[in-house]
Amino acid sequence: MADPREESEPLLSRTRGGSARHTPAGVPSCHSVQVGPGAVARRDLCLDQAVVFIEDAIQYRSINHRVDARSLWLYRRYYSSTSQWTLSFTIFLILALAFIETPSSLTSTSDVRYRPAPWEPPCGLTEGVEALCLLVFAADVSVKSYLVGWAQFRKNPWLLAYLVVLLVSLVDWTVSLSLICQEPVRVRRLLRPFFLMQNSSMMKKTLKCIRWSLPEMASIGLLLAAHLCLFTVLGMLLFPGEKDDRRDRQRLTYFRNLPEALTSLLVLLTTANNPDVMIPAYSKNRLYAIFFIAFTLIGSLFLMNLLTAIIYNQFRGYLMKSLQTSLLRRRLGIRAAYKVLSSTTAEGEAHPEGVGVKPQDFLQVLQKVQLDSDHKQAITEKLHSRSGDLLSADEFQKLFDEFDKRVIKEHPPRPEYRPQFLQSAQFLFGHHYFDYLGNLMALGNLVTICVFLVLDAHVLPKDRDDFVLGILNCVFILYYLLEMLLKVFALGLRGYLVSCSNVFDGLLTAVLLVLEISTLAVYRFPHPGWKPEALGLLSLWDVTRLVNVLIAFRFLRIIPSMELMAVVASTILDLIRNMRAFGGILAPEILSVTSESLLCPGPGATLRR
Numbered sequence: 233m234a235d236p237r238e239e240s241e242p243l244l245s246r247t248r249g250g251s252a253r254h255t256p257a258g259v260p261s262c263h264s265v266q267v268g269p270g271a272v273a274r275r276d277l278c279l280d281q282a283v284v285f286i287e288d289a290i291q292y293r294s295i296n297h298r299v300d301a302r303s304l305w306l307y308r309r310y311y312s313s314t315s316q317w318t319l320s321f322t323i324f325l326i327l328a329l330a331f332i333e334t335p336s337s338l339t340s341t342s343d344v345r346y347r348p349a350p351w352e353p354p355c356g357l358t359e360g361v362e363a364l365c366l367l368v369f370a371a372d373v374s375v376k377s378y379l380v381g382w383a384q385f386r387k388n389p390w391l392l393a394y395l396v397v398l399l400v401s402l403v404d405w406t407v408s409l410s411l412i413c414q415e416p417v418r419v420r421r422l423l424r425p426f427f428l429m430q431n432s433s434m435m436k437k438t439l440k441c442i443r444w445s446l447p448e449m450a451s452i453g454l455l456l457a458a459h460l461c462l463f464t465v466l467g468m469l470l471f472p473g474e475k476d477d478r479r480d481r482q483r484l485t486y487f488r489n490l491p492e493a494l495t496s497l498l499v500l501l502t503t504a505n506n507p508d509v510m511i512p513a514y515s516k517n518r519l520y521a522i523f524f525i526a527f528t529l530i531g532s533l534f535l536m537n538l539l540t541a542i543i544y545n546q547f548r549g550y551l552m553k554s555l556q557t558s559l560l561r562r563r564l565g566i567r568a569a570y571k572v573l574s575s576t577t578a579e580g581e582a583h584p585e586g587v588g589v590k591p592q593d594f595l596q597v598l599q600k601v602q603l604d605s606d607h608k609q610a611i612t613e614k615l616h617s618r619s620g621d622l623l624s625a626d627e628f629q630k631l632f633d634e635f636d637k638r639v640i641k642e643h644p645p646r647p648e649y650r651p652q653f654l655q656s657a658q659f660l661f662g663h664h665y666f667d668y669l670g671n672l673m674a675l676g677n678l679v680t681i682c683v684f685l686v687l688d689a690h691v692l693p694k695d696r697d698d699f700v701l702g703i704l705n706c707v708f709i710l711y712y713l714l715e716m717l718l719k720v721f722a723l724g725l726r727g728y729l730v731s732c733s734n735v736f737d738g739l740l741t742a743v744l745l746v747l748e749i750s751t752l753a754v755y756r757f758p759h760p761g762w763k764p765e766a767l768g769l770l771s772l773w774d775v776t777r778l779v780n781v782l783i784a785f786r787f788l789r790i791i792p793s794m795e796l797m798a799v800v801a802s803t804i805l806d807l808i809r810n811m812r813a814f815g816g817i818l819a820p821e822i823l824s825v826t827s828e829s830l831l832c833p834g835p836g837a838t839l840r841r
Contacts, residue, residue, distance in 0.1 A: 273301075278576045279593070280304045282569040283600045287311070289565025290603060290635060292433075292558040297379045310375050312602075319372060323427050326365040330421065333358050334413075355413035362405060362420075369398055369427060390430050397423045437554055445546035452539045459535060460501065463527045464494045470523060471513060486512070500524075501531045563629070570628045573597065588622025591615055594631075606641070610634045644726040662722035664793075670715050671790045677708040678787050681780050702751075705779055709748050712741040712786075733792045740786045744779060751775050 281299050284307055288295050297307060309315060331338045336350045373394050377385045385391050401420040408415055429435045471487045486496040486509055500509050513520040573589040594615065598608060611634050618627065646662065649655050660666065684701045716738050720728045728734050791797045 275576055277301050277304075278572045279597055279600070281572045282597045284308065285565045285569040285572070286597065286601050286632075287603075289562045289569070289632065290601070292561045293565070294561060295565055295568050296381075296384055298381060303379060306375065307379055310379065319368065319431060322365050322368040323431060326362060326424055326427060329358050329362060330424075333421075356409070359405065359409060359413070366398065366401055366405065369394075370402075373398060390436065393426070394430050397426050437550075441547055441550040444550055445543055448542045448546065449539065452535060452542060456501075456531070456535050456539075459527075459531055460494060460497055463523070463531075464490065464497055466523065467493050467497065470520065497527065500527070501536070562632075562635075566629055566632050567625070569597070570623075570625055588624055589628055590622060594623060594628075607634055610637070641730070644724060644730060646722070646727060647724045658722045660722075661718040666715075666718075667793060670712075671793055673708065673711055673715075674783075674787050674789060677704070677783055680704050681783060701776070705776075705783070706748060708783070709741070709744045712737075713745055716741050733789055737786065737789050740782055744782055744786075747775060747779055747782075751779075 277300075280301065281304065284299070284304050285295055287293075287308075291311075293311075297303070330336075332351070332353055334352050336352070339347045339350050341347050373391065376391060377395075380388065380391070401423055404418060404420040408418060429439065467487050468490065487493040496509050510521065510524045513524070570589060573593055574587055576590075576593060595612065598611060601608075611631055614631055614634060615623075620627075623631075646658065649658060680701070716728075719734065723734075728738070791801050
């Protein structure tokens with residue numbers, strides 16, 4: 233049997249030496265392709281290896297894993313969309329258990345005066361769901377450990393921690409069942425956020441960046457601590473306040489003792505409560521303001537900004553290193569794919585100039601790669617545009633530059649109409665001025681809603697006359713429907729759906745139309761003094777409020793029409809997208825705090841509020 237360490241070494245180091253193999257003994261190697269009975273199997277193995285290496289390059293994954301035929305099959309199944317979605321759903325499920333596990337505060341209202349008793353699941357229900365999740369995690373860590381090999385498994389702290397956390401969770405789960413859910417502490421609930429962190433590469437990078445930033449942040453933290461201690465002592469000395477002097481309550485208010493003085497200055501440094509701490513002293517003597525001005529200048533304007541600069545500098549440096557690592561992984565994956573494909577081309581070739589990759593082999597591999605059709609088409613077109621029989625290493629590398637290019641989809645062609653009046657109507661309703669008219673109508677609808685909200689501010693919902701507002705909303709909704717149909721007529725169905733703004737607009741219009749038809753079917757046509765009784769699930773007032781809310785949301789359609797607003801909105805969306813890693817770190821912590829699930833007193837215990 234081959235040494236298991238051979239399964240975890242980089243492929244490129246193997247191919248350069250030319251003597252060692254990256255596959256176990258007895259498994260066909262694609263680096264020894266010859267004419268014979270096993271040539272077809274070895275060629276298929278080479279193609280499968282190239283497919284996996286290209287997928288690793290696309291996803292910035294490491295190529296240090298097993299590359300025999302069985303491992304490659306398991307590797308692709310593990311990283312398939314179905315397996316990854318299953319794992320993500322399992323992580324979501326085990327984190328969501330905190331909302332229903334005892335003790336739970338998940339009720340319809342947070343007001344303790346009206347909050348009903350939360351539902352307590354029977355013993356074994358949540359434990360059964362948790363057992364299924366832990367089984368999925370056990371399978372996950374087993375597959376990962378097998379694919380990377382024993383040598384890489386020992387070097388990977390995340391996989392080792394994954395195994396330890398899983399074992400501790402299983403032991404704690406067993407103890408929980410043996411005690412019939414009456415144990416006071418459940419350690420595994422504290423470890424659940426780890427399952428989310430280890431499955432996200434972005435969260436791992438974020439935690440690593442925070443770890444790298446801690447030493448320099450600690451130095452600034454010491455300066456801040458010294459700054460607080462120094463000014464705390466000065467404050468205790470400057471604001472003595474005699475005990476029998478009732479007019480001087482500065483020390484009794486904020487500088488009564490050392491802990492309270494330190495807390496007051498810490499709050500002053502981190503929050504905007506300047507009047508609370510400064511005004512009493514300033515009222516007694518104006519010169520006391522020098523103390524607070526010096527404290528604020530040194531602490532807030534110097535030390536805190538220095539801390540922010542250090543965090544930014546560390547993050548920028550780590551970001552550059554992370555980008556370099558990702559680029560190196562991509563180039564290694566592409567180079568490894570080139571090596572295995574060139575080995576199939578080298579069959580029967582005795583001259584160095586014959587080394588390269590056949591375009592037909594690369595196209596065969598490209599069809600198996602999990603990649604969107606747009607990038608596949610772009611790479612195929614770039615491949616057909618070149619001349620020559622074999623792809624060199626540089627040409628092979630440049631083909632994958634298409635990954636970094638944003639695909640701009642062409643707008644579908646508009647339908648062609650022969651009658652002149654239809655062409656004129658198509659030009660009119662497809663013009664951007666027609667969008668401006670729709671924005672103006674949406675603004676008018678929103679203004680009418682605001683006017684009626686102001687007029688009916690002091691009128692109870694049961695006493696309101698919704699006749700005029702109901703008529704106006706009905707007219708505006710009919711216009712929205714007409715606008716949608718005219719746009720479909722002018723742009724075509726595909727041209728209408730290609731725009732996210734049109735899809736958003738059309739969905740809200742369809743929902744508004746359904747609500748309006750339902751209202752007319754249940755409450756009939758509006759008339760003066762229209763105050764029908766509640767029928768069905770929603771009263772007329774509830775339906776009207778829902779319609780008004782949707783109309784207000786529909787007004788967001790003006791954002792793409794205004795360039796400055798569109799830039800700001802896209803920037804905000806990019807920020808939200810880039811903050812997912814930090815949100816993933818904070819979400820488990822918030823989940824643990826709000827669910828109160830770490831300390832579990834048992835189903836029969838009562839919680840004191």
